[in-house]
Structures are given as structure tokens and as C-alpha cells.
Amino acid sequence: AQSVTQPDIHITVSEGASLELRCNYSYGATPYLFWYVQSPGQGLQLLLKYFSGDTLVQGIKGFEAEFKRSQSSFNLRKPSVHWSDAAEYFCAVVPPGGSYIPTFGRGTSLIVHP
Amino acid sequence: EAGVAQSPRYKIIEKRQSVAFWCNPISGHATLYWYQQILGQGPKLLIQFQNNGVVDDSQLPKDRFSAERLKGVDSTLKIQPAKLEDSAVYLCASSLSVPEQYFGPGTRLTVT
Secondary structure: OOEEOOOOOOOEOOOOOOEEEEEEOOOOOEEEEEEEOOOOOOEEEEEEEEEEOOOOOHHHHHHHHEEEEOEEEEEEEEOOHHHHOOEEEEEEEEOOOOOOOOOEEEOEEEEHHH | OOOEEEEEEEEEEEEEEEOEEEEOOOOOOOOOEEEOOOOOOOEEEEEEEOOOEEEEEOOOOOOOOOOOHHHOOOOOEEEEOOOOOEEEEEEEEEEEOOOOOOEEEOOOEEEE
16 A cells, blocks of 8 residues: 655745755555645645656646655755745645555645744 | 535534535546545545445445445535544545546534
8 A cells, every 4th residue: 555754744934935845655656646735724725746757847836846756755846935835735646547546645734934 | 617515614513413514526527535634634535436436435434434426426424423533624525537636625523
């Protein structure tokens, strides 16, 4: 069975600073990879996804993520954080083929200081 | 395009009572998911439907939880009887092109 690790429970950055949120997965093959964002009291919104091809993917709101097969990682980045980016971020993996059963990480809470 | 709709948004019940949640997926989405999200944790998949058939319900506590998706569109998730540890946000999601999911706003359940 696949697993997802988000090692940072909380990340604090200053507005305008760069951001990197870590995600590592455990699975025999390359799964489908996702990052979602959840604002308080809301559902999850898809930021970006990786299925295959270019390992650097662009998403909404200025976010990007890089897939590194050798490290089983899919880290989320943003060059300049805005106060509105404060939220919970979840990494998710879905095995290719079969029933596409998803697994989510426990999330990283982003705190943005003015 | 309308998103995934869920109701109610909030529910407070006493332990041992029953409760039901409703989800209306995005039109045309064949796959529907129910998740439980406990405070401070990621969503945990409870059940996944493909049309009106169950794909996976391995993490659904079947002694108290049940779910159905009649006619392959709307779905209901029921808890009977509720326990304190069922307090969580229950998220519904749907997908057209697996495995990309679209989430509803969730139902926050408090069991007292």
C-alpha cells in the first residue's frame, strides 16, 4: 500500500519570502501526484498535479512542484508568498491503474507573517 | 459549472444518535468519494463509488457507517449510532477523469 509523508506540521514564513513544502511518498511505481490547499472551513482545492512528462509542473496561484523520482518526492514551491496563502496544504498520491484509491498526507499548515 | 454540493454544512448531535449527510457531485462525474477528516489530519477515504457500485470501502466502519449512491448520482453517508470519535469534517469529492478530484465544502459533525 502507498503512503505519503509530509514531514513539516507547521511552516512559518514572512510575506514575500519563498516557500517550499515537502512531500515524500512510498510506492513501487510512479503514482499520480497532487497538491491541494484547504482554507479554514472550506473543502480542498486542487493546486497542481503530476501524471507524467515534464517533472516541473505549474499550478494555480503561482505555485509549482517538482517531481524527483530518485527521491520519491514532490515538493511544492512558491517564489513569493502572499498573506492569502496561509492555509493547510495536502499532498496526495494515487496509484496508476486499478481502482485509483487515493492517499493523503497529514498536511502542512502554512503561517504567513506580515 | 456547479461544484460539489454537500448538506448540511454543520451538524451537532449527541452520542448514540444517528445522522445523515448528503452529496451531489458535479454533473457527469462517475466517481464519488467520501472522506473523514479529523482535526489536524489529512482526509481519510471512507468509501469510493464508481457510478452506483462500490470500488473500495475497506476503511468504512461498517458496524455504524453506511453509504449509498442510488442511480449513480447523489449519495448519502449515514452514521448510526454516532460515537464521540466520529466528530470530524466529512468531505465528498467527485471525479470525471480519475484520479483528479473536486471537493465539496464538507460537513462539520460534532458529537457531544
